[in-house]
Amino acid sequence: MSSKVPEDARQRRRTTATIKESLRGLRVQLALFNHQVGSRVDLKDVDLDCLDLLAQHGPQNPTALSRRAGLHPATLTGVLDRLERGGWITRDRDPSDRRAVVVRVLPDRNAEMFEHYRGMNTAIDDLCEAYSPAELAAIADFLTRATAAGKQATDQFTEQA
Known part of the structure; x- marks a missing residue:
């Protein structure tokens, strides 16, 4: 079989x-x-x-x-x-x-830091333009869940130490 x-x-x-x-x-x-x-x-x-x-x-x-x-x-x-x-x-x-x-x-320094990330933020904005609202919602959901899974793995790893 x-x-x-x-x-x-x-x-x-x-x-x-x-x-x-x-x-x-x-x-x-x-x-x-x-x-x-x-x-x-x-x-x-x-x-x-x-x-x-x-x-x-x-x-x-x-x-x-x-x-x-x-x-x-x-x-x-x-x-x-x-x-x-x-x-x-x-x-x-x-x-x-x-x-x-x-x-x-x-706040003033936070604005300065944001300036360093402007290029990356613009690149992500441009990338998101290629996706429909439904696709963006699915991506956002996935990333939110992946972040939660990462936190859970970190918490479990810390508890084992």
Whole structure:
């Protein structure tokens, strides 16, 4: 008896493998690009990651940022020191608890950072023009789910350590 896999299942596996390989390639390209941007503004890759997390999620205390970034609090202190020295962030007293600190991005510097990413953003805008609204919705859904899967894998990996 033959255990031949139907052609549609074989094609699905090939396409899934291509997607995974493309995501790996995208990750590398984005990491290289971010490294170049970081070199231009004198920030380490981890500094850029924390700055982006602050820009995405808004002001937060260092403990929350440490968890979100997956960094040891002592490591985060060094990151925040560099970001503050560079004028990218400010650490303010939390108005609701004067003992606590809230970290926030400085808007002028955020606009400067956005300028470094303008070319990439324009390229993505141009790329999206080739897709229908339904295709864009499917791509957005896939990327949102892939991001959630990455977070879940990171959380599980961290729990195993």
